[in-house]
Amino acid sequence: MLSLRRRDIVCQQAVELVTDYLEGALSRRDRRRFEAHLKACPNCAAYLEQIRMTIQLAGAIEPDDLSPEARQDLTDLYRRWRSE
Numbered sequence: 001m002l003s004l005r006r007r008d009i010v011c012q013q014a015v016e017l018v019t020d021y022l023e024g025a026l027s028r029r030d031r032r033r034f035e036a037h038l039k040a041c042p043n044c045a046a047y048l049e050q051i052r053m054t055i056q057l058a059g060a061i062e063p064d065d066l067s068p069e070a071r072q073d074l075t076d077l078y079r080r081w082r083s084e
């Protein structure tokens with residue numbers, strides 16, 4: 001589990017929190033921080049949307065049910081974005 005001691009989370013933390021966020025597994029405070037980051041960071045907001053779309057395309061499955069391959073796809077997506 002991530003420890004978010006700093007007031008502002010950074011992109012790497014936001015990305016790691018996305019599945020927990022979609023699962024509703026974040027504490028209220030972490031969720032607020034996550035959403036605050038999304039408002040300030042269009043890249044992470046776009047990333048969240050891509051994951052939502054990926055989950056929808058995969059057949060409305062729960063994030064928990066993502067296959068290792070799907071998770072790898074998301075990781076690749078993130079790396080590609082980071083390298084841009």
Ligand SMILES: [Zn+2]
Pocket residue numbers: 010011012014037041043044
């Ligand atoms: Zn970000």
